[in-house]
Amino acid sequence: MEKELGASIEWSEGEKDGRMLLTKELDAAFDRKEYKNYFDWFMEKALLLKKIANQYNTD
Numbered sequence: 001m002e003k004e005l006g007a008s009i010e011w012s013e014g015e016k017d018g019r020m021l022l023t024k025e026l027d028a029a030f031d032r033k034e035y036k037n038y039f040d041w042f043m044e045k046a047l048l049l050k051k052i053a054n055q056y057n058t059d
Contacts, residue, residue, distance in 0.1 A: 001049075001052055004048070004052050005011055005022065005045060005048060005049065005052070007045070009021065009022050010022075010023075013040075020048075022045055024041055024042075026036065
């Protein structure tokens with residue numbers, strides 16, 4: 001998944017759940033003026049993750 005996303009994922013597994021954390025590195029501190037770019041990045045990765053997950057869905 002990391003290869004297909006082009007980013008590292010931090011994995012966390014619990015007894016009943018699992019979590020993954022994907023972060024975007026910034027050149028500077030968070031800038032509210034860049035919010036649209038941050039959200040576009042988020043949506044791009046979310047849609048790509050959905051596409052990748054669907055490859056493994058056997059239902």
